[in-house]
Amino acid sequence: MPQISVLISDDHTLIRYAVRNILEGRPDYRIIGEAANADGTITMVRDLKPDILILGLGLPGKSGIEVLYQIREEELPPMTVVLTMHESELMIRQAIMAGANAYILKTSTPEELLDTLQRVREGVRNIVPNRFQYIIDELTERAASNKPFKRGEDDPLQKLSKREREVFFMLADGMPNRTIAKELFISPRTVETHRARVIKKMGFTSTADLIRYAIKNNLLIP
Structure with a gap:
């Protein structure tokens, strides 16, 4: 597979350093930049056009969910992996519905991060922790059957x-x-x-x- 360019966005320097440390030295990935806030992330996505954006949700300026919406609405290029500490069903639902390819927790191992990135670059979508797979199954079933969401079940921000x-x-x-x-x-x-x-x-x-x-x-x- 060709080399994949990666942009790392998180408000914590230590997290950005850890992700960079995991990916650097691997011939299949190339780190092209780091961002620490929402506006910087959007600007770097526009300018650098990374293949994959690793995105934290707690960004100064705008939430990561807002960044996902903007990336989707502007039809910007990257596949997006959300890396977060939030084990929230609603946050997972919002991230996936806003366009994230994958949702992974900061408690994950380096091997789990690498496996997620590999699956994303292979075209797999809607990757979430196993215990939350039912969310994707539900979204997929409803999309296939064209059923409307019951009030309160969908993401209100989508409205x-x-x-x-x-x-x-x-x-x-x-x-x-x-x-x-x-x-x-x-x-x-x-x-x-x-x-x-x-x-x-x-x-x-x-x-x-x-x-x-x-x-x-x-x-x-x-």
């Missing part, structure tokens, strides 16, 4: 537009409407419109519900 997701994460991080407006170069009234749509689409009754959901599901920016 939102790109702009609404941006507003969701800013609201979850406690930003007031005027600050969001300045950040997104829109009016406070437009922010309020997006806020109302987000709350309605996600089945909440208030911004407090939104924040509680984000905290419960580890979606807040560290």
